[in-house]
Amino acid sequence: MPELPEVEVVRRGLGRFVVHRRVAAVDVRHPRAVRRHAAGPVDFVDRLTGRTVLAARRRGKYLWLPLDDGSALVAHLGMSGQLLVQPSSAGDETHLRVRMTFADGGRELRFVDQRTFGGLHVEATEGTDGIPRSVAHIARDPLDPEFDDEAFVRALRRRNTGVKRALLDQTLLSGVGNIYADEALWRTRLHGERPTRTLRRTDAVALLAAVRDVMTLALAQGGTSFDSLYVNVNGESGYFERSLTAYGRAGEPCARCGTPIRREAFMNRSSYSCPGCQPRPRPRRRS
DNA sequence: CACTCAACCTGCCGGC
DNA sequence: TGCCGGCAGGTTGAGT
Secondary structure, three states, X not given: XXXXXXXXXXXXXXXXXXXXXXXXXXXXXXXXXXXOOOOOHXXXXXXXXXXXXXXXXXEOOEEEEEEOOOEEXXXXXXXXXXXEEEOOOOOOOOOEEEEEEEOOOOOEEEEEEOOOOOEEEEEEEEOOOOEEHHHOOOOOOOOOOOOOHHHHHHHHHHOOOEHHHHHHOOOOXXXXXXHHHHXXXXXXXXXXXXXXXXXOHHHHHHHHHHHHHHHHHHHHHHHHHHOOOHHHOOOOOOOHHHHOOOOOOOOOEOOOOOOEOEEEEEXXXXXXXXXXXXOOOOOOOOO
Protein backbone atom coordinates (compact mmCIF):
# COMPACT_ATOMS: atom_id res chain seq x y z
CA MET A 1 0.00 0.00 0.00
CA PRO A 2 2.46 2.59 1.01
CA GLU A 3 4.33 5.22 -0.92
CA LEU A 4 5.98 8.20 0.66
CA PRO A 5 2.90 10.04 1.98
CA GLU A 6 1.50 6.90 3.57
CA VAL A 7 4.84 5.99 5.12
CA GLU A 8 5.24 9.53 6.41
CA VAL A 9 1.84 9.29 8.08
CA VAL A 10 3.06 6.13 9.78
CA ARG A 11 6.30 7.82 10.82
CA ARG A 12 4.38 10.62 12.46
CA GLY A 13 2.26 8.08 14.29
CA LEU A 14 5.36 6.34 15.58
CA GLY A 15 6.80 9.67 16.63
CA ARG A 16 3.72 10.38 18.65
CA PHE A 17 3.08 6.99 20.20
CA VAL A 18 6.37 5.11 20.38
CA VAL A 19 9.25 7.55 20.81
CA HIS A 20 10.74 7.79 24.33
CA ARG A 21 9.33 4.41 25.32
CA ARG A 22 11.38 1.45 26.53
CA VAL A 23 10.84 -1.94 24.96
CA ALA A 24 9.73 -4.60 27.44
CA ALA A 25 9.25 -7.64 25.23
CA VAL A 26 9.18 -8.65 21.58
CA ASP A 27 7.36 -11.61 20.08
CA VAL A 28 8.18 -12.67 16.54
CA ARG A 29 5.15 -14.54 15.29
CA HIS A 30 6.42 -15.17 11.80
CA PRO A 31 10.14 -15.51 11.09
CA ARG A 32 9.77 -14.23 7.55
CA ALA A 33 8.92 -10.81 8.91
CA VAL A 34 12.47 -10.52 10.29
CA ARG A 35 14.27 -12.34 7.47
CA ARG A 36 16.47 -9.33 6.82
CA HIS A 37 17.81 -9.66 10.34
CA ALA A 38 20.64 -11.99 9.43
CA ALA A 39 21.36 -13.14 12.98
CA GLY A 40 17.86 -14.55 13.30
CA PRO A 41 14.69 -13.93 15.32
CA VAL A 42 16.23 -14.66 18.73
CA ASP A 43 18.95 -12.10 18.18
CA PHE A 44 16.36 -9.66 16.85
CA VAL A 45 14.44 -9.94 20.12
CA ASP A 46 17.60 -9.68 22.22
CA ARG A 47 18.72 -6.52 20.53
CA LEU A 48 15.40 -4.79 21.05
CA THR A 49 14.55 -5.82 24.58
CA GLY A 50 15.33 -3.10 27.10
CA ARG A 51 16.12 -0.47 24.47
CA THR A 52 14.50 2.94 24.42
CA VAL A 53 13.21 4.45 21.19
CA LEU A 54 14.78 7.85 20.56
CA ALA A 55 13.07 9.04 17.38
CA ALA A 56 11.13 8.01 14.28
CA ARG A 57 12.87 8.65 10.98
CA ARG A 58 12.17 8.00 7.34
CA ARG A 59 13.83 8.11 3.98
CA GLY A 60 11.68 7.35 0.98
CA LYS A 61 9.61 4.35 1.96
CA TYR A 62 12.00 3.16 4.68
CA LEU A 63 11.30 3.84 8.33
CA TRP A 64 13.59 3.43 11.28
CA LEU A 65 13.54 3.97 15.01
CA PRO A 66 16.95 4.97 16.41
CA LEU A 67 17.55 3.24 19.75
CA ASP A 68 19.53 4.25 22.81
CA ASP A 69 22.48 1.95 22.04
CA GLY A 70 23.25 3.43 18.63
CA SER A 71 21.34 0.82 16.70
CA ALA A 72 17.99 1.22 14.97
CA LEU A 73 14.89 -0.82 14.29
CA VAL A 74 14.45 -0.58 10.53
CA ALA A 75 11.08 -1.21 8.91
CA HIS A 76 9.84 -1.49 5.38
CA LEU A 77 6.12 -1.97 4.84
CA GLY A 78 6.44 -3.60 1.44
CA MET A 79 3.10 -3.91 -0.28
CA SER A 80 0.85 -4.70 2.66
CA GLY A 81 2.69 -3.93 5.87
CA GLN A 82 1.20 -1.92 8.68
CA LEU A 83 2.63 -0.68 11.93
CA LEU A 84 -0.22 -0.44 14.38
CA VAL A 85 -0.34 0.96 17.87
CA GLN A 86 -2.89 -1.14 19.68
CA PRO A 87 -4.07 -1.72 23.24
CA SER A 88 -2.94 -5.11 24.49
CA SER A 89 -6.59 -6.03 24.90
CA ALA A 90 -7.12 -5.87 21.14
CA GLY A 91 -7.33 -9.30 19.55
CA ASP A 92 -4.53 -10.47 17.30
CA GLU A 93 -4.80 -9.39 13.70
CA THR A 94 -4.92 -12.22 11.18
CA HIS A 95 -1.52 -11.28 9.78
CA LEU A 96 0.16 -10.19 12.99
CA ARG A 97 3.89 -10.83 12.48
CA VAL A 98 5.66 -9.07 15.35
CA ARG A 99 4.39 -7.72 18.64
CA MET A 100 6.37 -5.32 20.80
CA THR A 101 5.33 -4.32 24.29
CA PHE A 102 6.70 -1.44 26.34
CA ALA A 103 7.84 -1.04 29.92
CA ASP A 104 5.18 1.57 30.61
CA GLY A 105 2.47 -1.01 29.98
CA GLY A 106 0.80 1.19 27.37
CA ARG A 107 -0.20 0.41 23.84
CA GLU A 108 1.73 -2.19 21.89
CA LEU A 109 3.41 -1.77 18.57
CA ARG A 110 2.36 -4.44 16.08
CA PHE A 111 3.73 -5.25 12.68
CA VAL A 112 0.96 -6.69 10.56
CA ASP A 113 1.67 -7.80 7.01
CA GLN A 114 -0.46 -9.96 4.79
CA ARG A 115 1.95 -10.56 1.94
CA THR A 116 5.14 -10.45 4.01
CA PHE A 117 7.03 -8.41 1.44
CA GLY A 118 7.78 -6.02 4.24
CA GLY A 119 9.83 -6.66 7.33
CA LEU A 120 11.78 -5.48 10.35
CA HIS A 121 15.41 -5.76 11.35
CA VAL A 122 17.84 -4.20 13.80
CA GLU A 123 21.17 -2.83 12.72
CA ALA A 124 23.78 -0.26 13.65
CA THR A 125 23.50 3.27 12.38
CA GLU A 126 26.57 4.91 11.00
CA GLY A 127 28.10 8.32 10.61
CA THR A 128 26.77 11.68 11.63
CA ASP A 129 23.62 11.32 9.57
CA GLY A 130 22.65 8.12 11.40
CA ILE A 131 21.39 6.34 8.30
CA PRO A 132 21.25 2.55 8.62
CA ARG A 133 23.47 0.83 6.08
CA SER A 134 20.53 -0.98 4.54
CA VAL A 135 18.97 2.38 3.73
CA ALA A 136 22.14 4.07 2.49
CA HIS A 137 21.48 3.23 -1.16
CA ILE A 138 18.11 5.01 -1.08
CA ALA A 139 18.17 8.52 -2.52
CA ARG A 140 16.76 11.46 -0.63
CA ASP A 141 13.08 11.98 -1.26
CA PRO A 142 11.54 15.12 -2.73
CA LEU A 143 10.20 16.23 0.65
CA ASP A 144 13.66 16.06 2.21
CA PRO A 145 14.91 19.63 2.79
CA GLU A 146 18.31 18.59 1.48
CA PHE A 147 16.99 17.10 -1.75
CA ASP A 148 19.06 18.53 -4.58
CA ASP A 149 16.69 19.56 -7.37
CA GLU A 150 19.42 20.46 -9.83
CA ALA A 151 21.27 17.21 -9.33
CA PHE A 152 18.03 15.28 -9.83
CA VAL A 153 17.17 17.10 -13.04
CA ARG A 154 20.64 16.44 -14.40
CA ALA A 155 20.66 12.78 -13.36
CA LEU A 156 17.19 12.17 -14.76
CA ARG A 157 18.07 13.57 -18.18
CA ARG A 158 21.27 11.57 -18.21
CA ARG A 159 19.41 8.30 -17.75
CA ASN A 160 18.75 6.13 -20.74
CA THR A 161 15.34 4.72 -19.94
CA GLY A 162 11.66 5.58 -19.78
CA VAL A 163 10.64 8.39 -17.47
CA LYS A 164 8.32 6.25 -15.35
CA ARG A 165 11.00 3.64 -14.78
CA ALA A 166 13.27 6.42 -13.66
CA LEU A 167 10.67 7.79 -11.25
CA LEU A 168 10.33 4.38 -9.66
CA ASP A 169 14.07 4.00 -9.21
CA GLN A 170 14.60 4.60 -5.49
CA THR A 171 18.27 5.33 -6.02
CA LEU A 172 17.46 8.33 -8.23
CA LEU A 173 14.82 9.78 -5.97
CA SER A 174 12.85 7.91 -3.36
CA GLY A 175 9.29 7.62 -2.17
CA VAL A 176 7.59 7.47 -5.55
CA GLY A 177 5.56 4.34 -6.30
CA ASN A 178 3.16 3.33 -9.01
CA ILE A 179 0.36 5.67 -7.95
CA TYR A 180 2.28 8.89 -7.53
CA ALA A 181 4.36 8.21 -10.60
CA ASP A 182 1.20 8.02 -12.69
CA GLU A 183 -0.28 11.07 -11.00
CA ALA A 184 2.83 13.17 -11.51
CA LEU A 185 3.12 12.10 -15.15
CA TRP A 186 -0.51 13.00 -15.77
CA ARG A 187 0.01 16.42 -14.23
CA THR A 188 3.04 16.96 -16.43
CA ARG A 189 1.34 15.57 -19.55
CA LEU A 190 4.11 13.06 -20.04
CA HIS A 191 3.76 9.45 -21.10
CA GLY A 192 5.66 7.08 -18.81
CA GLU A 193 7.62 5.62 -21.68
CA ARG A 194 8.92 8.94 -22.85
CA PRO A 195 12.68 8.48 -23.03
CA THR A 196 14.43 10.41 -20.29
CA ARG A 197 17.05 11.52 -22.80
CA THR A 198 14.45 13.50 -24.71
CA LEU A 199 13.14 15.40 -21.72
CA ARG A 200 13.76 19.08 -21.83
CA ARG A 201 15.08 20.71 -18.72
CA THR A 202 11.72 22.35 -18.16
CA ASP A 203 9.99 18.97 -18.43
CA ALA A 204 12.20 17.53 -15.74
CA VAL A 205 11.71 20.54 -13.49
CA ALA A 206 7.94 20.40 -13.96
CA LEU A 207 7.88 16.67 -13.30
CA LEU A 208 9.72 17.07 -10.02
CA ALA A 209 7.34 19.86 -9.01
CA ALA A 210 4.39 17.60 -9.84
CA VAL A 211 5.79 14.77 -7.74
CA ARG A 212 6.18 17.15 -4.84
CA ASP A 213 2.74 18.66 -5.28
CA VAL A 214 0.89 15.38 -5.41
CA MET A 215 2.79 13.97 -2.46
CA THR A 216 2.23 17.06 -0.37
CA LEU A 217 -1.46 17.02 -1.15
CA ALA A 218 -1.80 13.35 -0.31
CA LEU A 219 0.14 13.80 2.87
CA ALA A 220 -2.14 16.60 4.01
CA GLN A 221 -5.17 14.41 3.47
CA GLY A 222 -3.61 11.38 5.10
CA GLY A 223 -2.60 13.46 8.06
CA THR A 224 -6.16 14.52 8.62
CA SER A 225 -7.54 11.02 8.68
CA PHE A 226 -4.84 9.94 11.03
CA ASP A 227 -5.41 11.62 14.33
CA SER A 228 -8.01 9.18 15.62
CA LEU A 229 -5.59 6.28 15.76
CA TYR A 230 -3.35 4.10 13.87
CA VAL A 231 -5.97 1.79 12.52
CA ASN A 232 -6.94 4.49 10.07
CA VAL A 233 -3.48 4.47 8.60
CA ASN A 234 -3.84 1.62 6.21
CA GLY A 235 -4.44 1.42 2.48
CA GLU A 236 -8.16 1.04 3.10
CA SER A 237 -8.58 4.71 3.78
CA GLY A 238 -10.49 6.02 0.79
CA TYR A 239 -9.04 9.43 1.40
CA PHE A 240 -6.42 9.71 -1.30
CA GLU A 241 -8.45 7.93 -3.84
CA ARG A 242 -10.75 10.85 -4.29
CA SER A 243 -8.04 13.14 -5.55
CA LEU A 244 -6.44 10.66 -7.92
CA THR A 245 -6.73 11.79 -11.51
CA ALA A 246 -5.25 8.87 -13.43
CA TYR A 247 -4.33 5.92 -11.27
CA GLY A 248 -7.04 3.29 -11.18
CA ARG A 249 -9.36 5.35 -13.35
CA ALA A 250 -9.31 3.34 -16.56
CA GLY A 251 -12.29 4.23 -18.74
CA GLU A 252 -13.21 7.34 -16.78
CA PRO A 253 -12.93 10.69 -18.52
CA CYS A 254 -9.72 12.63 -18.08
CA ALA A 255 -10.38 15.59 -15.79
CA ARG A 256 -8.56 17.83 -18.27
CA CYS A 257 -9.72 16.78 -21.71
CA GLY A 258 -12.44 14.18 -21.23
CA THR A 259 -10.69 11.39 -23.10
CA PRO A 260 -11.15 8.06 -21.29
CA ILE A 261 -8.14 7.15 -19.17
CA ARG A 262 -6.28 4.12 -20.50
CA ARG A 263 -4.62 1.31 -18.66
CA GLU A 264 -1.45 -0.26 -20.03
CA ALA A 265 0.64 -3.15 -18.79
CA PHE A 266 3.96 -2.03 -17.43
CA MET A 267 6.60 -4.05 -15.60
CA ASN A 268 4.18 -6.71 -14.34
CA ARG A 269 1.79 -4.06 -13.13
CA SER A 270 -0.31 -1.26 -14.62
CA SER A 271 0.09 2.26 -15.81
CA TYR A 272 -2.77 4.71 -16.14
CA SER A 273 -2.63 7.74 -18.36
CA CYS A 274 -4.68 9.95 -20.65
CA PRO A 275 -4.32 9.15 -24.37
CA GLY A 276 -5.24 12.73 -25.17
CA CYS A 277 -2.92 14.60 -22.83
CA GLN A 278 -0.18 12.00 -22.64
CA PRO A 279 0.37 10.63 -26.11
CA ARG A 280 2.63 7.65 -26.42
CA PRO A 281 6.05 8.81 -27.60
CA ARG A 282 6.81 8.06 -31.21
CA PRO A 283 9.42 5.38 -31.50
CA ARG A 284 12.68 7.09 -32.38
CA ARG A 285 15.55 5.64 -34.19
CA ARG A 286 18.49 5.56 -31.89
CA SER A 287 21.20 7.93 -32.95
C1' DC B 1 28.07 0.32 -15.24
C1' DA B 2 23.10 0.69 -16.61
C1' DC B 3 19.16 -1.51 -17.23
C1' DT B 4 15.32 -5.21 -17.05
C1' DC B 5 12.57 -8.67 -15.13
C1' DA B 6 11.26 -12.63 -12.35
C1' DA B 7 10.62 -13.94 -7.77
C1' DC B 8 9.10 -13.26 -3.18
C1' DC B 9 3.77 -13.87 -0.70
C1' DT B 10 -1.44 -13.83 0.28
C1' DG B 11 -6.08 -12.45 -0.76
C1' DC B 12 -9.69 -10.85 -3.62
C1' DC B 13 -12.42 -10.45 -7.70
C1' DG B 14 -14.48 -11.87 -11.99
C1' DG B 15 -15.30 -15.52 -15.30
C1' DC B 16 -16.44 -20.17 -16.27
C1' DT C 1 -19.92 -23.48 -4.94
C1' DG C 2 -15.40 -24.03 -6.56
C1' DC C 3 -11.41 -23.53 -9.37
C1' DC C 4 -8.38 -20.58 -12.04
C1' DG C 5 -6.19 -16.65 -13.88
C1' DG C 6 -5.21 -11.97 -13.16
C1' DC C 7 -4.17 -8.33 -10.24
C1' DA C 8 -2.55 -5.53 -5.96
C1' DG C 9 0.46 1.05 -3.65
C1' DG C 10 7.59 -2.79 -3.53
C1' DT C 11 12.33 -4.43 -3.56
C1' DT C 12 16.03 -7.42 -4.55
C1' DG C 13 19.33 -9.82 -7.17
C1' DA C 14 20.44 -12.43 -11.16
C1' DG C 15 20.97 -11.89 -15.84
C1' DT C 16 21.79 -9.16 -20.23
